[in-house]
Amino acid sequence: MTPLLSVRALRKSYGALRVTDDVSLDVAAGELHAVIGPNGAGKTTLIHQLSGSLRSDSGTVHLAGEDITALPMVARVRRGLARSFQITSILDGFSVLENVALAVQARSGSSFRFFRPAATETRLNAEAMDALGRVGLADRAARRAGSLSHGEKRQLELAVALATKARLLLLDEPLAGTGPEESAILVGLMRELKSTHTIVLIEHDMEAVFALADRMSVLVYGRVIASGAPAAVRSDPAVRAAYLGEEEAA
Amino acid sequence: MSTLVARMAAAPPRRRAILPGAALAGLALAALAALPVAADAAGLPFLVVIATRMMIFGLAALSLDLVLGYGAMVSFGHAAFIGLGAYAVGILDAHGIRDLAVQAPVAALVCALFALVTGAISLRTRGVYFIMITLAFGQMAYFFMVSLAAYGGDDGLPLAGRSTLFGMRLIEGDPALFYAVLAVLAVALLGLRRVVASRFGRVLRGSRDNAVRMQAIGVSPLPYRLTAYVIAGAIAGLAGVLLANQAEFVSPAYMSWQRSGELIVMVVLGGMGTLIGPVMGAAALIALEEVLAHYSDHWRLGLGLMLVAVVLLSRGGLAGLAAKLGRRA
Ligand SMILES: Nc1ncnc2c1ncn2[C@@H]1O[C@H](COP(=O)(O)OP(=O)(O)OP(=O)(O)O)[C@@H](O)[C@H]1O
Ligand SMILES: [Mg+2]
Numbered sequence: 001m002t003p004l005l006s007v008r009a010l011r012k013s014y015g016a017l018r019v020t021d022d023v024s025l026d027v028a029a030g031e032l033h034a035v036i037g038p039n040g041a042g043k044t045t046l047i048h049q050l051s052g053s054l055r056s057d058s059g060t061v062h063l064a065g066e067d068i069t070a071l072p073m074v075a076r077v078r079r080g081l082a083r084s085f086q087i088t089s090i091l092d093g094f095s096v097l098e099n100v101a102l103a104v105q106a107r108s109g110s111s112f113r114f115f116r117p118a119a120t121e122t123r124l125n126a127e128a129m130d131a132l133g134r135v136g137l138a139d140r141a142a143r144r145a146g147s148l149s150h151g152e153k154r155q156l157e158l159a160v161a162l163a164t165k166a167r168l169l170l171l172d173e174p175l176a177g178t179g180p181e182e183s184a185i186l187v188g189l190m191r192e193l194k195s196t197h198t199i200v201l202i203e204h205d206m207e208a209v210f211a212l213a214d215r216m217s218v219l220v221y222g223r224v225i226a227s228g229a230p231a232a233v234r235s236d237p238a239v240r241a242a243y244l245g246e247e248e249a250a
Numbered sequence: 251m252s253t254l255v256a257r258m259a260a261a262p263p264r265r266r267a268i269l270p271g272a273a274l275a276g277l278a279l280a281a282l283a284a285l286p287v288a289a290d291a292a293g294l295p296f297l298v299v300i301a302t303r304m305m306i307f308g309l310a311a312l313s314l315d316l317v318l319g320y321g322a323m324v325s326f327g328h329a330a331f332i333g334l335g336a337y338a339v340g341i342l343d344a345h346g347i348r349d350l351a352v353q354a355p356v357a358a359l360v361c362a363l364f365a366l367v368t369g370a371i372s373l374r375t376r377g378v379y380f381i382m383i384t385l386a387f388g389q390m391a392y393f394f395m396v397s398l399a400a401y402g403g404d405d406g407l408p409l410a411g412r413s414t415l416f417g418m419r420l421i422e423g424d425p426a427l428f429y430a431v432l433a434v435l436a437v438a439l440l441g442l443r444r445v446v447a448s449r450f451g452r453v454l455r456g457s458r459d460n461a462v463r464m465q466a467i468g469v470s471p472l473p474y475r476l477t478a479y480v481i482a483g484a485i486a487g488l489a490g491v492l493l494a495n496q497a498e499f500v501s502p503a504y505m506s507w508q509r510s511g512e513l514i515v516m517v518v519l520g521g522m523g524t525l526i527g528p529v530m531g532a533a534a535l536i537a538l539e540e541v542l543a544h545y546s547d548h549w550r551l552g553l554g555l556m557l558v559a560v561v562l563l564s565r566g567g568l569a570g571l572a573a574k575l576g577r578r579a
């Protein structure tokens with residue numbers, strides 16, 4: 001079976017700095033693939049390249065067998081790829097519901113409609129409420145998105161990604177900056193999303209990673225130094241030396 | 251369930267006033283409708299002329315708000331559309347075509363085309379570059395008209411008279427023109443209110459707040475921004491049609507960069523992204539012009555101080571200030 005996401009020999013350099021260095025990985029449908037690595041390893045850059053917000057120098061990206069290497073972000077989203085951002089990116093001035101309803105609107109029908117009030121389109125709102133329900137934000141629907149707590153904003157980002165009806169979610173440190181309670185909620189949420197979505201998860205929180213990942217890759221200086229089942233990766237000497245060792249020593 | 255959802259979405263966290271908006275609008279409309287009669291009774295017919303001018307620029311500022319307030323596109327060439335609309339009337343008039351049924355669509359179409367072409371180019375840039383490039387296009391239109399000797403060039407072009415509508419001389423008198431402008435303004439205001447709340451308006455607002463977020467949900471902002479730019483251009487063109495009729499004269503001065511700057515001031519002074527605010531801003535600016543210019547040639551200094559005060563007191567401009575006072579009362 002072809003993997004849902006297939007990355008081959010991807011590269012990206014900033015001047016002399018190789019940020020993505022010959023990265024190849026496959027993510028099977030239904031799998032949660034974690035990418036870990038120290039700060040500055042190139043994880044966010046990789047997400048940018050996969051989502052299409054950054055052009056790669058060379059290499060290919062296939063989604064469900066289709067070569068999407070040359071497609072811009074908007075076209076990739078239409079093919080079922082959604083991402084979240086390391087630094088929360090929502091529409092602060094919109095209501096929580098409208099943030100999600102806009103994502104529903106983006107994939108259902110034309111947005112060149114000028115007279116009917118969008119806020120009363122019950123179908124958009126109902127689908128948005130579904131997504132909010134899944135992330136546990138239904139009771140916040142009418143709130144201004146900017147007034148949510150940090151953890152709730154993270155949940156909202158997930159709801160927006162869900163509302164695009166993506167098959168593949170690229171999540172860039174969804175736990176960044178969250179407290180233990182918020183973190184537990186989000187981990188529970190991702191465990192649930194796993195059952196319906198293929199996920200590439202970038203995360204520093206090792207506990208979360210080992211709790212969630214089916215497979216994982218370790219990125220150091222832009223290179224994948226190990227890839228495979230979590231248990232195998234965990235005991236890989238190179239990984240212990242380069243990354244996990246530091247963690248335990250700290 | 252679904253009605254609850256609809257209601258929650260329809261009640262975004264927005265400012266609330268003591269009087270419902272519809273009642274306020276009705277009151278304002280009634281007061282305005284009575285103005286020509288009252289001005290006539292008081293022996294101050296020039297008030298009607300000034301009020302008409304306020305509404306014409308209010309219409310232009312309103313259209314700029316779609317671009318500036320809802321689209322975050324700081325267009326510094328918006329007066330060009332007023333000028334083009336006015337010249338559509340002037341040039342057609344010079345060829346004996348004096349009916350609004352032809353003039354208005356031609357003006358709107360010319361402006362929409364100009365907006366489409368210049369917008370498609372300008373919108374490749376953002377920020378300061380967008381300001382500069384729209385300014386440049388505005389100046390190009392200005393100098394084109396200045397050099398158009400056949401239609402008066404620098405001296406401008408007098409009309410043979412006010413336009414007719416389906417052959418009828420409906421806006422001959424100043425009160426009649428006043429009512430016509432009031433009607434156009436009211437329709438534009440109500441229309442744009444719907445537009446900014448529509449699917450299109452939602453995408454436009456979302457792109458203003460966070461363009462990357464829009465791309466991440468699969469929406470490229472450019473076509474929506476361009477469409478807003480075209481709609482705004484066409485409406486400003488209609489303001490030009492009305493301005494030409496009021497003055498019975500068209501001149502390149504209508505499209506000077508200072509005029510474009512004043513339109514921005516009207517929008518900011520009135521309150522960006524509020525629609526009604528820029529109309530109030532236009533009225534305030536023209537009132538100041540009339541009053542202050544009476545006392546001093548340096549009236550713009552007073553205007554500058556006013557602008558600083560309003561912006562500091564309320565980021566929402568006059569509209570924001572009014573809402574604040576309304577809540578306190
Ligand atoms: N636009 C850019 N220009 C130059 N260098 C960049 C640019 N973007 C990222 N880098 C560099 O590329 C490297 C990888 O950055 P990236 O953000 O992908 O790391 P990361 O693995 O996501 O780190 P973190 O764990 O801190 O989020 C860093 O050294 C960074 O300084
Ligand atoms: Mg990162």
